[in-house]
Amino acid sequence: MIRRRILLGSALAVPVLATPALAQSKPVTLVVPFAPGGPTDLIGRRLAMALHDALGQTVLVENRGGAGGNVGAEFVMRAPADGSTILFGTSGPLAINKMLFPNQPYDPVRDFAPISPIGRIPNVLTVNASVAARNVQELIALGKRGERLSFGSSGNGASSHLAGALFNRMAGTSFEHIPYRGTGPALNDLLAGHIAMVFTDVLTALPHVRDGRLRALGVTTEARSSVLPDVPTVAEQGLPGYDASVFFGLVVPVATPAPARETLRAATETVLKQPELRRWLEQQGMQLAPDFTPAALTALMAEETARWGVVIRETGARAD
The missing domain is CATH 3.40.190.150 (Bordetella uptake gene, domain 1)
Incomplete structure (x- = not known):
């Protein structure tokens, strides 16, 4: 305390x-x-x-x-x-x-x-720059073609876990969940390419998106983020109603x-x-x-x- x-x-x-x-x-x-x-x-x-x-x-x-x-x-x-x-x-x-x-x-x-x-x-769906998807629909298509992609989270039950679970449910994908003990370890493995994606808060993702190591595919609120105004929401990319904010x-x-x-x-x-x-x-x-x-x-x-x-x-x- x-x-x-x-x-x-x-x-x-x-x-x-x-x-x-x-x-x-x-x-x-x-x-x-x-x-x-x-x-x-x-x-x-x-x-x-x-x-x-x-x-x-x-x-x-x-x-x-x-x-x-x-x-x-x-x-x-x-x-x-x-x-x-x-x-x-x-x-x-x-x-x-x-x-x-x-x-x-x-x-x-x-x-x-x-x-x-x-x-x-909002969280933002971010992928490693090596993932062959430039938007949410391309990511969904990869998953439905059988690509074995995983998403990391800060732990079971965390908002970053539930955001991925909701995405799988709405998109019909089966991306594997990999829980970590905190956002830091998950992000490190994402940057290293050990996992494909993470749903993380916009401020944590921002510097890595700007330096090109991560790609932001979609913001998880119904409205776009003022911090990432050029990144469309997940909802406007084919999953209407998707909202996984905190x-x-x-x-x-x-x-x-x-x-x-x-x-x-x-x-x-x-x-x-x-x-x-x-x-x-x-x-x-x-x-x-x-x-x-x-x-x-x-x-x-x-x-x-x-x-x-x-x-x-x-x-x-x-x-x-």
Whole structure:
């Protein structure tokens, strides 16, 4: 577990909101349920800085990684329900994990109250430059001709695994899944040509696409990515409805009083409408949510649970 103080003096000029509904005697803690250094941690820290300015209170970031985000989520579930502990959740702990971990110790709907969705970050289907496919349809054709191609992921049950499983299901291909212990090892084997493809986040893929070692075939959201605007989506290349992005949202323990939840919601909406933060998030590949209400996050969690439930049941996917 790593805990750091978000310093005063953020570059974001955000009006301070009155916060009588939050306990002034202790800081607000934003729990990132993954290790430091990854995209979720980076975005969580920038968001915490902005919330500090909006709330006029100290905001701490606490990394509690493990079990695909479940360790951090369980920690927040058991935290005092006073608005002082927030989970910066993703698709895994907020929707998908309960179908991958038979003994998950919490239920995201029963045990959390939604504050706000943040947005989505797409993965991008990337292939080694030696693969004889320039677009998604050519890749599908290779698979249907019997080419033995494999896709790597950061582990069983990870978004990069499920993205490939969904692709196989919709395209009628049977690309072999090779799980790794993290994105780094999978990417190294992709660069070395040991595997054919990886579904990874756009920022991780970008430098390797630019230097020509990898080829980006398709973005996994329904809309193109601002980071890779010239790369078409998988959906527009013959697989309509394909969407394998990672969503982000804020939740608190379910018993958190309504005034505290409203204070956090209002602060979140305030900062997410600031042009400077919006630009920064978009530079990280984030596609911001069109609606920052708790109801929007509730609907998103239900939609993702239903959609991935079908894929998980049909493929038998399980977490490591």
